[in-house]
Amino acid sequence: MSQSLFARFQPIAAIATTPKAIQTLQPLCQSTNATLFVPESLSNLPNVQTYTGSLKKHIASIWSEYRAFVFCMATGAVVRLIASLIEDKSRDPAVIATDQDGYFVNSLCSGHQGGADELTRLIAHQLGATPVLTGASTSLGLPGIDILGLPFGWCKGSGDWTGVSAAISRGETIQVIQEVGSTLWQDNLPEGHSFYFGFEEFNESISPQARIWISTTKRQFASDTKLPKVQWHPRVLWVGIGCERGTSRKLIEEAIAQVCTRYHLATDAIAGLATIELKADEVGILDYCRDRNFPLKIFNAEMLCQVNVPNPSSIVEQEVGTPSVAEAAAIVASQASSLIVPKQIIKLDGEPGAVTVAIALSDLEYTGRTGQLLLVGTGPGNLDQITPAAKVAITGADAIIGYSLYLDLIESLLRPGQIIESLPITQERQRAQRAIELAQWGLTVAVVSSGDCGIYGMAGLVMEELQAKGWDGKVPKVEVFPGITAVIAAASRVGTPLMHDFCTISLSDLLTPWEVIEKRLEAAAVGDFVTALYNPRSQTRTQQIVIAQQIFLKYRHPNTPVAIVQSAYRPDEQITLTTLEEMLEYSIDMLTTVLIGNCSTRTYADWIITPRGYLTATSDQ
Numbered sequence: 001m002s003q004s005l006f007a008r009f010q011p012i013a014a015i016a017t018t019p020k021a022i023q024t025l026q027p028l029c030q031s032t033n034a035t036l037f038v039p040e041s042l043s044n045l046p047n048v049q050t051y052t053g054s055l056k057k058h059i060a061s062i063w064s065e066y067r068a069f070v071f072c073m074a075t076g077a078v079v080r081l082i083a084s085l086i087e088d089k090s091r092d093p094a095v096i097a098t099d100q101d102g103y104f105v106n107s108l109c110s111g112h113q114g115g116a117d118e119l120t121r122l123i124a125h126q127l128g129a130t131p132v133l134t135g136a137s138t139s140l141g142l143p144g145i146d147i148l149g150l151p152f153g154w155c156k157g158s159g160d161w162t163g164v165s166a167a168i169s170r171g172e173t174i175q176v177i178q179e180v181g182s183t184l185w186q187d188n189l190p191e192g193h194s195f196y197f198g199f200e201e202f203n204e205s206i207s208p209q210a211r212i213w214i215s216t217t218k219r220q221f222a223s224d225t226k227l228p229k230v231q232w233h234p235r236v237l238w239v240g241i242g243c244e245r246g247t248s249r250k251l252i253e254e255a256i257a258q259v260c261t262r263y264h265l266a267t268d269a270i271a272g273l274a275t276i277e278l279k280a281d282e283v284g285i286l287d288y289c290r291d292r293n294f295p296l297k298i299f300n301a302e303m304l305c306q307v308n309v310p311n312p313s314s315i316v317e318q319e320v321g322t323p324s325v326a327e328a329a330a331i332v333a334s335q336a337s338s339l340i341v342p343k344q345i346i347k348l349d350g351e352p353g354a355v356t357v358a359i360a361l362s363d364l365e366y367t368g369r370t371g372q373l374l375l376v377g378t379g380p381g382n383l384d385q386i387t388p389a390a391k392v393a394i395t396g397a398d399a400i401i402g403y404s405l406y407l408d409l410i411e412s413l414l415r416p417g418q419i420i421e422s423l424p425i426t427q428e429r430q431r432a433q434r435a436i437e438l439a440q441w442g443l444t445v446a447v448v449s450s451g452d453c454g455i456y457g458m459a460g461l462v463m464e465e466l467q468a469k470g471w472d473g474k475v476p477k478v479e480v481f482p483g484i485t486a487v488i489a490a491a492s493r494v495g496t497p498l499m500h501d502f503c504t505i506s507l508s509d510l511l512t513p514w515e516v517i518e519k520r521l522e523a524a525a526v527g528d529f530v531t532a533l534y535n536p537r538s539q540t541r542t543q544q545i546v547i548a549q550q551i552f553l554k555y556r557h558p559n560t561p562v563a564i565v566q567s568a569y570r571p572d573e574q575i576t577l578t579t580l581e582e583m584l585e586y587s588i589d590m591l592t593t594v595l596i597g598n599c600s601t602r603t604y605a606d607w608i609i610t611p612r613g614y615l616t617a618t619s620d621q
């Protein structure tokens with residue numbers, strides 16, 4: 001199920017007012033976990049919730065309870081239903097309209113911040129429909145600037161978001177000054193984009209029409225300026241904190257805010273807090289972290305006293321066993337070597353206690369997200385052989401990792417803003433490790449393999465690497481999306497060769513000792529399995545297929561049907577029907593699957609049939 005990809009849009013309400021619309025939405029509701037609302041007159045159907053009276057009143061009554069609304073009805077009707085309810089694009093739910101036949105899915109309202117554009121793409125793939133996205137950034141192949149940092153957990157700061165978005169959609173030159181945070185998004189912009197990175201002064205001809213700051217600094221933009229500006233704050237600041245026992249949450253919050261103001265830092269750029277083990281139960285700190293959704297990193301005194309800090313204190317050392325709490329904890333938490341704010345001691349009139357704050361800057365931002373690994377099989381070739389669930393996974397992922405050939409095949413499923421990383425076919429391990437690294441950081445990562453991802457594909461390698469890293473089986477969450485593997489694809493092109501017991505054997509001895517492969521060939525031949533040979537011959541491995549043929553000839557008739565299927569479901573597909581005896585006279589390469597029939601497999605016209613036994617059976621089996 002691809003339900004987890006829809007998780008961030010939950011709760012989703014789906015609305016249908018006719019039997020046809022219900023038919024279209026019902027399977028979708030199952031795969032997205034949406035609640036389906038129907039009028040009372042249609043309440044005899046299973047798994048629906050009914051509303052009484054006017055739909056307009058009903059929508060108004062549930063408007064604030066759902067994050068997304070999927071209407072299966074005329075766009076105009078939807079516009080009238082929601083007109084009096086929509087307020088502001090930063091708060092409104094995603095609104096989507098589809099036609100009753102499920103041909104089109106229209107992102108109607110809150111495309112960016114409400115997530116309607118993304119949900120539209122996912123639903124379209126699920127329904128096999130065309131997504132209708134009318135936003136300008138989509139047609140430019142760009143991620144919306146107001147959602148740019150969401151995958152990385154950045155916080156949106158103040159600014160003229162409408163002004164900057166408008167400049168981008170006009171294709172004007174946009175200056176981006178990124179001081180902190182991941183630059184992966186920069187590497188994945190379409191060719192010909194109009195972003196300009198860096199500080200350098202613009203000469204007259206390329207003067208910027210808008211500016212985007214990506215930094216820890218909280219900037220106040222003058223409202224009368226001609227140049228619209230916005231700011232994103234990646235969460236890179238680790239606040240080391242120490243305090244007297246019983247210090248209030250209020251003082252802690254105030255102290256952090258004061259220090260941030262003093263150093264022009266945005267509190268939105270805070271990744272989390274760090275302190276000493278002794279303070280792990282300090283109520284004020286715990287309350288503040290809980291309310292602000294900040295992680296709290298705890299370190300013991302032995303660890304903290306090893307850190308070099310600018311302002312060690314012998315008094316602190318006598319008390320807690322380390323000369324520094326705030327400064328040392330900030331440095332350890334951020335994995336930085338130095339501080340951007342040395343220790344500051346803050347007191348507040350009328351509030352008991354005192355707080356020590358120090359801040360360090362981490363290279364990598366804290367995303368605050370739990371990553372996922374989607375192990376996706378894309379099928380043998382053309383996209384009509386991929387499952388809708390796999391399409392949803394690919395479109396929904398923040399990052400996609402795979403071998404470049406497969407990535408080319410799925411290009412039409414990609415959306416602006418995704419991080420695409422292709423690695424050569426020889427670097428499978430690096431690919432798996434990179435996927436895990438990104439998922440541990442918080443991204444939803446799709447690892448794609450052709451065919452099925454778990455059959456001589458990347459999925460197994462990712463699982464092995466996870467196990468080697470001591471994975472707990474839960475985080476990052478793993479989901480496997482099956483695909484049509486080569487043996488199934490090849491078989492379908494020649495008829496029904498797999499109607500009886502069959503097996504697949506890879507002839508590649510790069511990772512498997514040849515003796516093992518030979519043993520399995522022998523066993524398959526003896527056992528009369530229909531056998532599919534994967535990786536049958538490469539430029540350097542030419543003898544394996546010869547030995548395989550010899551082994552099968554020991555047990556099967558030379559006339560046993562053999563199919564040589566090259567590049568099934570790809571534009572250069574080639575199919576040859578031959579026999580066990582003559583199979584080596586034809587071209588066999590790494591894009592080929594060789595199917596060898598069992599002792600009753602036969603050819604008929606241009607087809608291969610392996611009888612199941614129905615026509616000879618005397619009784620029902």
Ligand code: SAH
Nearest residue numbers: 451452457485486534535567568590592593
């Ligand atoms: N994960 C893939 C298999 C990867 S091993 C799957 O499930 O299909 C690579 C081998 O798969 C190739 O050497 C070839 O034997 C086979 N193969 C993959 N795609 C193929 C296709 N479109 N047509 C024929 N064979 C294919």
